[in-house]
Amino acid sequence: MFSKPIRERVGVVTLGLVAVGSQLVAAGPCDIYASGGTPCVAAHSTTRSLYGSYNGSLYQVRRGSDNATINIAPLSTGGVANAAAQDTFCKSTTCLISIIYDQSGHGNHITQAPPGGAAQGPLPGGLDNLASAIGAPVRLNGQKVYGTFIAPFTGYRNNDANGTATGDAAEGMYAVFDGTHYNTACCFDYGNAETNSRDTGNGHMEAIYFGTGDGSGRGTGSGSGPWIMADLENGLFSGFDPINNPADPTITSRFVTAIIKGEPNLWAIRGGNSASGSLSTYYSGVRPNNGYQPMSKEGAIILGTGGDNSDGAQGTFYEGVMTTGYPSDATENSVQADIVAAKYTYDPSLMTSGPALTVGSHISLRATTACCTTRYIAHTGGTVNTQVVSSSDSTALKQQASWIVHAGLGNSACFSFESVDTPGNYIRHSNYALVLNANDGSKIFSEDATFCPQAGINGQGNSFHSWSYPARWWRHYNAIGYIAANGGEHDFDSPTSFNDDVSFVVSAGFA
Ligand SMILES: *[C@@H]1O[C@H](CO)[C@@H](O)[C@H](O)[C@H]1NC(C)=O
Ligand SMILES: *[C@@H]1O[C@H](CO)[C@@H](O)[C@H](O)[C@H]1NC(C)=O
Ligand SMILES: *[C@@H]1O[C@H](CO)[C@@H](O)[C@H](O)[C@H]1NC(C)=O
Numbered sequence: 001m002f003s004k005p006i007r008e009r010v011g012v013v014t015l016g017l018v019a020v021g022s023q024l025v026a027a028g029p030c031d032i033y034a035s036g037g038t039p040c041v042a043a044h045s046t047t048r049s050l051y052g053s054y055n056g057s058l059y060q061v062r063r064g065s066d067n068a069t070i071n072i073a074p075l076s077t078g079g080v081a082n083a084a085a086q087d088t089f090c091k092s093t094t095c096l097i098s099i100i101y102d103q104s105g106h107g108n109h110i111t112q113a114p115p116g117g118a119a120q121g122p123l124p125g126g127l128d129n130l131a132s133a134i135g136a137p138v139r140l141n142g143q144k145v146y147g148t149f150i151a152p153f154t155g156y157r158n159n160d161a162n163g164t165a166t167g168d169a170a171e172g173m174y175a176v177f178d179g180t181h182y183n184t185a186c187c188f189d190y191g192n193a194e195t196n197s198r199d200t201g202n203g204h205m206e207a208i209y210f211g212t213g214d215g216s217g218r219g220t221g222s223g224s225g226p227w228i229m230a231d232l233e234n235g236l237f238s239g240f241d242p243i244n245n246p247a248d249p250t251i252t253s254r255f256v257t258a259i260i261k262g263e264p265n266l267w268a269i270r271g272g273n274s275a276s277g278s279l280s281t282y283y284s285g286v287r288p289n290n291g292y293q294p295m296s297k298e299g300a301i302i303l304g305t306g307g308d309n310s311d312g313a314q315g316t317f318y319e320g321v322m323t324t325g326y327p328s329d330a331t332e333n334s335v336q337a338d339i340v341a342a343k344y345t346y347d348p349s350l351m352t353s354g355p356a357l358t359v360g361s362h363i364s365l366r367a368t369t370a371c372c373t374t375r376y377i378a379h380t381g382g383t384v385n386t387q388v389v390s391s392s393d394s395t396a397l398k399q400q401a402s403w404i405v406h407a408g409l410g411n412s413a414c415f416s417f418e419s420v421d422t423p424g425n426y427i428r429h430s431n432y433a434l435v436l437n438a439n440d441g442s443k444i445f446s447e448d449a450t451f452c453p454q455a456g457i458n459g460q461g462n463s464f465h466s467w468s469y470p471a472r473w474w475r476h477y478n479a480i481g482y483i484a485a486n487g488g489e490h491d492f493d494s495p496t497s498f499n500d501d502v503s504f505v506v507s508a509g510f511a
Contacts, residue, residue, distance in 0.1 A: 036331030116309020175320030185312030202291030221248030362509030
C-alpha cells in the first residue's frame with residue numbers, strides 16, 4: 001500500500017524519504033519499520049501522521065453540546081494534526097477523544113474500553129471514561145497539537161485486532177509519553193493484551209508500562225521512578241528479575257520514547273528522550289520464569305489500562321505503534337531520530353486560555369448561572385461551596401470567598417488557590433468534590449490542587465478544568481463545589497446548565 005522508502009545520505013544526516021505519487025516526502029516511523037522488514041500493524045497518534053503518505057483521520061472527538069463528532073486529519077499529507085479544526089468544533093462546549101484511528105490500514109482503531117475482570121469502568125455498561133480532548137496540548141514542529149491525557153478510570157481498547165502478534169510471535173512497539181505524568185496505580189499501558197479484558201494468566205500480554213509500579217513491590221528500576229517496564233500480565237517487569245533491574249533508569253525527560261519488543265525467549269526494554277538524543281537499551285535478554293516462555297499473547301490492543309482493565313493509572317500518550325516481527329535496534333534508532341526531528345516541545349502557555357490570572361493576587365469568583373449571579377466560590381470549613389457575598393458583608397465572609405492565586409502545585413502552567421482565611425489550605429478535589437485541605441506536600445495533593453483556567457465555556461470569565469482529570473471542571477451544583485464532567489456517572493455531572501455552572505467571573509478578591 002505504501003511505496004518503498006528511498007534512503008538518501010545528506011552530509012552526516014540520513015534522511016528517509018518515501019514516494020507519494022510523484023513527490024518524495026519525509027518518511028514516518030512506520031515507513032522506517034517497513035523498510036526494516038517489521039511493518040506496523042497498528043499506528044496510533046492524535047498528534048501526527050506516522051507514515052509519510054498518510055492523510056486520513058488521526059482521531060475523532062465528540063462534543064458535549066450535541067454528541068456530534070468530527071474526525072481530525074493532518075494539516076498536510078504526512079503532517080501534524082489539525083488542532084485548530086478541533087478547537088473550532090469544540091468552541092463553547094467540552095470535547096472528548098472518542099476514537100484514535102489506526103493509520104496502518106489494519107483497521108485497529110482503539111475506542112472506549114469495555115469493563116474487564118479487575119474493574120468496571122464508571123460509566124453505564126461499565127465503560128471506561130474517554131480522555132478530554134484538551135488535557136495534553138504540546139507543540140510539534142511549532143504547531144499546537146493535543147496528546148491523549150489519560151486520567152484514572154480512562155481507557156481505550158480493541159479486543160478484535162487484526163494482524164497483531166499472538167502466541168509467541170514476534171512483535172515490537174514504541175510509544176511517546178509525557179515523562180512527568182504517571183502514578184503508582186495499575187496500569188498505564190500501551191500494547192498487546194487479552195482479548196476478553198480479563199487476566200487469563202502469565203504471559204498473556206506484552207505491553208509498554210510507564211509509571212512507578214503497581215504497588216505490589218514487583219517491577220522497579222533504579223531510583224524512585226517512573227520507569228519504562230513491560231506489563232506481561234501478573235507482573236511489571238524491568239528485566240529478567242521480576243523485582244528489580246538497576247539498569248532500568250528513572251525517567252526524567254518531559255517526553256519519553258518507550259520501547260518493548262519480544263520474540264521467542266528474547267525481549268528488550270529501550271528508551272530515550274523523545275526531544276533529543278538516542279535510545280539506550282535497559283534490558284535485552286531471556287524471558288522471566290514462570291509462564292512467560294513461551295508467551296501466550298492474545299493480540300488485543302490497550303491504551304491506559306491493564307489487560308484486565310485495571311484502570312487506576314494516569315499518563316499521557318502522544319503516539320505509538322505495534323509491529324509484526326522483532327525490530328532491529330538500528331530500525332528503532334532511526335525511528336527515534338524521526339521522533340526527535342518531529343520536534344515535540346512543551347509550551348506552558350497552551351495549558352490555559354481566557355482572562356489571565358496573576359500569581360500572588362487575591363481573587364473572588366462569581367457564578368454566572370442565572371439563579372446565582374450574586375454567589376461566589378467560598379468555603380465553610382473544609383467544604384467548598386457558593387455563598388451570596390457583597391462588599392458590605394463581614395470581613396469573615398469576605399475572607400471565606402477570597403483566594404490567593406499560586407502557580408499550580410502540580411503543574412506550574414496552571415494554578416492553585418489558597419484560602420485567604422486559612423493559610424496553607426488549598427482548594428483540591430477529593431472524590432470529585434471540591435474541598436479545602438492543608439497542603440501535605442504529597443504528589444497526589446499537588447495534582448489534586450491544580451486547575452487550568454480556560455476561556456469561560458458559556459462565554460463569560462473562566463472555566464477551570466482539573467489538571468489531573470481534565471474532562472472535569474469546577475462546577476457549582478446545589479451550591480456545593482465539584483469537579484464535574486459534562487454528562488457522567490454522578491448527579492453533579494448533569495449536562496443541564498453545565499456550561500453556565502462551570503463559568504465564573506474572576507475579580508479582585510473581597511479580601
Ligand atoms: C489524501 O491524498 C490523496 C492523494 O494525494 C488525495 O486524493 C486525497 O484527497 C487526500 N485526502 C485528504 C483527506 O486530504
Ligand atoms: C449524549 O449521549 C448521552 C448518552 O448516549 C445522552 O445521555 C445525552 O443526553 C446525549 N446528549 C445530548 C446533548 O444529546
Ligand atoms: C486486516 O488487515 C489487512 C491488512 O493487512 C486489511 O487488508 C484488512 O482489511 C484488515 N481487516 C479488517 C477487518 O480491517
